[in-house]
Amino acid sequence: MGWRRARCRRSSCKLFFPEDPVKIVRAKGQYMYDENGRQYLDCINNVAHVGHCHPDVVNAAHEQNQLLNTNSRYLYDSIVDYAQRLSKTLPEKLCTFYFLNSGSEANDLALRLARQHTKHTDVIVLDHAYHGHLTSLIDISPYKFRNLEGQKDWVHVAPIPDTYRGIYREDHKDLVAAYANEVKEIIEQAHKKGRKIAAFFVESLPSVAGQIIPPAGYFQKVAEHVHKAGGVFVADEIQVGFGRVGKHFWAFQLQGEDLVPDIVTMGKPIGNGHPVACVATTKEIAESFAATGVEYFNTFGGNPVSCAIGLAVLDVIEKEHLQAHAMQVGNLLMELLNQQKVKHPIIGDVRGAGLFIGVDLIKDKEKRTPATEEAEYLITRLKKEYILLSTDGPGRNVLKFKPPMCFSVQDAKLVVDAMDKILTDMEKEGACEPVRDLQS
Known part of the structure; x- marks a missing residue:
């Protein structure tokens, strides 16, 4: 074999x-x-x-496959039902949903949304980050690009807030400020070169970097610096969303109730193995994206079978x-x-x-x-x-x-x-x- x-x-x-x-x-x-x-x-x-x-997920797919599977240019209830169910798990501000097929597609769309909304280009990521296998995402994934073509001039890499083996460790008096100031310094250096920040992309819990748990409050401080620079905060929940962290439904919520990302991306567990993904964002960012006059259409994204599976996954999480x-x-x-x-x-x-x-x-x-x-x-x-x-x-x-x-x-x-x-x-x-x- x-x-x-x-x-x-x-x-x-x-x-x-x-x-x-x-x-x-x-x-x-x-x-x-x-x-x-x-x-x-x-x-x-x-x-x-x-x-x-899981039998409930398998049955949901089978039953919907026998009834209808089409694209989102037609009206059907499940795509709206699914968006509404997801919205109940997220901060109220995140009220617009785009459905796709993979986490890579979700992060690529998040990058497009951020750039269109801010009119900026540059992206800040954490060291060792991985955000997907599309060319646009390899470019913002140090885990990959360091072994390929290297770092693009529009990509800025911040130290990962690893309190065990990072540049600031558990005995530091203020880990949040120390790591967040590294991002602030990156923004200041970029501005000196005439560059502008579109987004800070972060895995809510960095995975391939070694299962890292950022210190609580770090995201809020970074978001403050990024927003001041005119950028948006993107939380990549593709590895760790949907209740995996236990205490909260989303891993970014471990940072505190006052953190509200501008964009949240979802994949992997969302469909229990079926190719489903989602981007949740604000009305303002969605309107900026629509203002281009170029429609966003994904042939399979949000199809009735995918939505039925997504709903079944949410049902099982709740029921069990x-x-x-x-x-x-x-x-x-x-x-x-x-x-x-x-x-x-x-x-x-x-x-x-x-x-x-x-x-x-x-x-x-x-x-x-x-x-x-x-x-x-x-x-x-x-x-x-x-x-x-x-x-x-x-x-x-x-x-x-x-x-x-x-x-x-x-x-x-x-x-x-x-x-x-x-x-x-x-x-x-x-x-x-x-x-x-x-x-x-």
Whole structure:
């Protein structure tokens, strides 16, 4: 099977566990099954938000497919019903919705909206950010462009507000001001060059950067600087929206009730695996966009089947209390992982919110050197225990937990017990180098 895929997909399309890939033939809930019927616990798939092949979502798609599927040039109720349901989860100011097919499309449209509304061009992003695979988004994704054509002159990169291994750390007296002032300085330098800021793009919780939790209040301070410069604030919720963070429905709300982004983009979990995406924005920005006289039309965006699926996902989140569940299970998982941090020195940091958690593995407590090889070894061993987990971060040393929202207390205990045994074995076998603590 592997050679057939290699011939038609080529090397740029990567597999999980490329040395021993898993062939998945079906999935249900938080589990995936290979061709031999073996069950794997899925700790990776934030796309299957309410669980793989959730019957309510599958039935909604099937029933609507039998009735009607067309484009939004015709009148049908579901697109309005869906927009109204989404609006109830967002600040009142975000009252206009555009429906699309992917997170990349959503962020590309957000970029167009920002530029049309502000009449400016430049964009500020965080270091290691990833906003999509379209050319326009590669340009604002340091995670990608640093390995391709480099940074465009209209793109400005701010330090990521990582309080564990960033330029300002947990012992700094005012992390919010320190990191926000970096953005302010970028704006001032851009203005000196005659450049103007259209938008600050930010993942509400940076994911590929290593499951980062920005300090509360940082977004508000940055928004203040960006608005003063005539730009807009774009919150990318494509990885972390729809109740994943537990305490709130949207991850940007972790920053405080007074934060209202100008644009919010959604994707991945919105359709539980079906290609749906959305951009929510203000009436003023939408009117600026319409003022061009050029219509916005997306052939498949907001079609009746997609809307039926989107509504079903919202129904399941509500009916099964998945937001509260994410908080309960996520809190337990964080507690169990922090217990492992005390036991295993290789665990330098445990951070997260709800069912979005990162475990930062290190070689050195003082330098916080990424334990890249050890992280790869650990997830390979977990796979042999039928647990699927991935790594990310600039050093590929951060274990990423972002499972389907039906992930249970029992699942959390199972994963942590397996990690404990593997890390203990690694320490005995010398697979983990002794973590140096220069203060001891």
